Amino acid sequence: MEKINVGVIGATGMVGQNYIRLLDNHPWFNVTYVAASPKSAGKSYEEAVMGKWQMVTDPPEKVRKLIVGDANDVNQAIGKCTLVFSALEMEKEKIKELEKEYAKAGIPVFSNASANRHVDNVPMLIPEINSNHIEIIPLQKKANGWDKGFIVVKPNCSLQSYMTPVYALVKAGYEVKRMIITTMQAVSGAGYPGVPSLDMIDNIVPLISGEEEKSEIEPQKIMGKIVNGKIVNDTSMKISAHCNRVPVIDGHTACVSLEFGAKKPSLEEIKKIWKDFRSEPQELNLPFAPKQPIIYREELNRPQPRKDRDSDKGMAATVGRLRECKVFDIRFVCLSHNTVRGAAGGGILNAELLKAKGYL
Amino acid sequence: MEKINVGVIGATGMVGQNYIRLLDNHPWFNVTYVAASPKSAGKSYEEAVMGKWQMVTDPPEKVRKLIVGDANDVNQAIGKCTLVFSALEMEKEKIKELEKEYAKAGIPVFSNASANRHVDNVPMLIPEINSNHIEIIPLQKKANGWDKGFIVVKPNCSLQSYMTPVYALVKAGYEVKRMIITTMQAVSGAGYPGVPSLDMIDNIVPLISGEEEKSEIEPQKIMGKIVNGKIVNDTSMKISAHCNRVPVIDGHTACVSLEFGAKKPSLEEIKKIWKDFRSEPQELNLPFAPKQPIIYREELNRPQPRKDRDSDKGMAATVGRLRECKVFDIRFVCLSHNTVRGAAGGGILNAELLKAKGYL
């Protein structure tokens, strides 16, 4: 199979850097185009990220020499890549329009930005949960009059740790009615320079602006159904989220209390459901799919961000401490890698899914 | 007024050190006796804590030279002090018996240990909430055949941040039915050496052994009533607690989601109730009583441990982020200083209360 040429727009920011890092040696994709702000445009990628590169490995040899395009000018991408990963950092409305322009120009967009997440014909994918939402793409193209381009988005990083474990229970026939969640989120989620060290030494901050809202609303779309060319949210599951910033580099942790509907599984059943859970990315054997999407750890003091975030290439959700809740039915702790599964890795998995299903 | 001579048993551990630090220049109490394990007994306090002293100020001049007694030998305390603060660190059953021996010997015990917390005639005090529970002391003395001695305990540090704010609402007439709480607790709660740094750099640990149980059960006794010479728990409020260890020196934070009974206050009413809340320690003007027991902060990103733990000498609870909960009625974040309000400071306030009420 010939590799597909891909671009990364917003390639010099931290999410963009993660795309560059994770796409190195990807078996299906080949980075042939990078774009960023007009300030970076015209420089080599190496120059453009000088003093800004935050990854622990150096930029891959062949990306270093690529000349950075202007992300605002869609024409510069044409002919240089077949699809783009969007890690744009600009005003929301501007991103919304720009991503549409790429799609209009025939370039499928796999976006990390929140701008298009609530457009009702744009699928917001966690491929383990709602890979079927890609079926809306022909309708999205048609509604916009687009030929080859389309937009697919991924949800916010904060919900990756709990949504797959919760979905696995729903899929097994146990309705989930209510959840109260407290997250303890890593600083990498805020980019660089991001969270000041004065806030993260001997301290935590009980606020991440906008994060609680995303954690509560996005699951409703992910669990939704396609009806008449639109994804209709499933509002049956109520979520309340407390989001906190803690002094951790990578890995968002969540403490979850959950109430089932009438049918309630035992703790042992739940563990079995999680261990046995497999989904389309595993069946399709996608390169970035975790072999086991939900890892349950029996140790009483796990998951822990430093020890569990890199499980299965940083793409698995790790769960532990399943026990009865004194108020709802069950409670547990879960964790996922926010800059891999929750950002660039998730975007790559989305593109792999679309490729495997013949959309690219 | 002549100062009361007090002892600290378990004086060389971290809670004991905090007692020594906080009692320095206390207007009512004078440390005249310190006791610890047989290994420390016979040494000067200064020698006994050499290489173990964890406070940021040095040991007070007059305590340095005190000769450490053997905490196991109650006779050594007799005549040296009128009451003791117990910061014993030994097997639970041993503490339970030893504290009784001090009481039997005529020495009132103000304990930080959990050993006697669930003895039904021992009051577990947060003086802002259940100062009336001290009325059980005559019954406790009688039941044990004790003359002057008695035992008073304080609850676990984890619940100090939320219990006073919750009680203030109950007192104002709003029944609280259910709460789901996630704590992010400081490492000082585990003593020294305590939590390894390998667990607290770029990491959090979602387990503090025994802490969730205490956080759920102890409030029931604090909210209880004296009936027939016993404190009977109030089990009407259901609590589920997730307890986490985070890289913070001092200050336990809690994210709380709370469900009221039929009567539900508005957010503005709640803030007013908290701001106006006063109780017996304030009325009695006790030296360690915070002027304002519940401080509400309007800034969106507060409370934060490093900035709010020392409010009102470390004795106030700081609350913020009051907002509606998507699942229950309200949610908020609260914080208290675990080694001051939650440990030695709380014990001292208990003793002040008993003194002011004529029990000493």
Added chain:
Amino acid sequence: MEKINVGVIGATGMVGQNYIRLLDNHPWFNVTYVAASPKSAGKSYEEAVMGKWQMVTDPPEKVRKLIVGDANDVNQAIGKCTLVFSALEMEKEKIKELEKEYAKAGIPVFSNASANRHVDNVPMLIPEINSNHIEIIPLQKKANGWDKGFIVVKPNCSLQSYMTPVYALVKAGYEVKRMIITTMQAVSGAGYPGVPSLDMIDNIVPLISGEEEKSEIEPQKIMGKIVNGKIVNDTSMKISAHCNRVPVIDGHTACVSLEFGAKKPSLEEIKKIWKDFRSEPQELNLPFAPKQPIIYREELNRPQPRKDRDSDKGMAATVGRLRECKVFDIRFVCLSHNTVRGAAGGGILNAELLKAKGYL
């Protein structure tokens, strides 16, 4: 004695906030004027620092309501204060000129900025070392044609930990020829937002831009002599400094290796010199003067920032681990509080000195 009315220019930044905090209830000074950038001008101080206030105590009641002036407009200060503390954060050349304008307008300036540090008739004071340098002030006034105004500066925070201990040895008759110093500096030195948390979790950064140069050159002026109306640097002591940023909130630590001239004191003599060291601020009993400017700790693992930075109100230098050096003569570790002694506290001590000596 009537209190002197003082202003703080650059009052909303982190050094300015520290001035406001430390001047609260000062026995000699009364904050009656605050100034900042045009953006803040016209607001109350409370409004101006909203969301920016980084101190752990809230702004003092009476400063909250002060209306912020425009620091660029010297006229606004006239009549409102007798002297100003300068915590300006702007381009160096601009600060240099602006501080002169205040002096010209008759307002003495006590500056934390580096802009005027190397003007040869501006004294750079560590009052324990070179309080005699204030004798240049009449000459400075004359040279500039100023009537009542003048400029006094304080040196960089990084050298406060080692300069007083080193000077004490020189004063005792032991020439110091060479020093190699490695600092481990707190993040508060960089202000807010300052150092990103991504750089300070599980990491250190071996660079603080410009800091090594200051650490090497400023001591030469401090140790200098007034000759013909100029302070002439003493270049006899060679210093090489490595400056590192470490995950500490407050307190700069330095590891020092030092070579004496021909005359070499014993380790015991050195400790005695340090313990006995007193200087003009102590003799004048200045409010911010530490009782004991150099505290030597015998514990093998001290000084430590969290435990020693607050010694004597954060104004003392704490030294430990004095031992022989395998390459030079001696080595030791020293520490001082960078935002107190090394910034606002040092500036206040300078003003106290000038007041006590009749210059104000």
Added chain:
Amino acid sequence: MEKINVGVIGATGMVGQNYIRLLDNHPWFNVTYVAASPKSAGKSYEEAVMGKWQMVTDPPEKVRKLIVGDANDVNQAIGKCTLVFSALEMEKEKIKELEKEYAKAGIPVFSNASANRHVDNVPMLIPEINSNHIEIIPLQKKANGWDKGFIVVKPNCSLQSYMTPVYALVKAGYEVKRMIITTMQAVSGAGYPGVPSLDMIDNIVPLISGEEEKSEIEPQKIMGKIVNGKIVNDTSMKISAHCNRVPVIDGHTACVSLEFGAKKPSLEEIKKIWKDFRSEPQELNLPFAPKQPIIYREELNRPQPRKDRDSDKGMAATVGRLRECKVFDIRFVCLSHNTVRGAAGGGILNAELLKAKGYL
């Protein structure tokens, strides 16, 4: 080539765990034996490390099931492995004897312990520097009357960062006369539980017991020569080391000031020497040998532990900030991974060297 069966003694401690982790899928070695204290003996390795495992990857499948032997009983190792890696943690004298017993029993010992480091016929290897010291092994065997067994040790982790860069200069003809070094060392060096978090949050500790002595003396043996069957130390290079513990998980950083002899290279020459430096492990293409033993980074703020420790599998030394020293000739910052290069990885490289040179 058939793989060599190897054992790890002291396999359950943190260095032992690193051996198990790093030896997984080693192309030449196969872990067939693990031994630890009598308390662990008889359990499966999985059981023995339960609750103690500190690596971020789980124990390798085939080691999990190995039954742990008693490290004190050399006979248990016989027949189960051809050589052992020693990560013993016991009294120094006991280790010294026990390692000799293994050697006597015909089992070569590659040790991380300090016990035999100063035995004059035991080579202390950094293969990039003194691989020729292995020529003493026949003499060591003869002196002890050993047949197949022998002992090879590796030096302390603190000196790995600077010794190879310094040696490269010496090898290029530039005598190094004096060095003053300040290290900032990671907490993993102290094992688990190791350094308390109360010492590493908002703090550093300026003492690592015994570490300065090792950092000063061990280089003399490494730079030594074999004379009459003994390794004679080279005492011409004077080193003074300040060793500090900082809140970093892995990676020891050192700030070095260095004085040359009469011949002094330019900064550009030095960089070239470092970049071009290659040695026997590279020539032999040993599996754990870094391709480039000394990596020089031009960025002004590097090396940093979190970003540079994993360079070339954690086996390279990373150097940066080369500049003139105001006191000596040059200064620079260097870094190496203490638990890989400085511990288990270094031990494995030693064994690879011995294998490649026909000693195994």
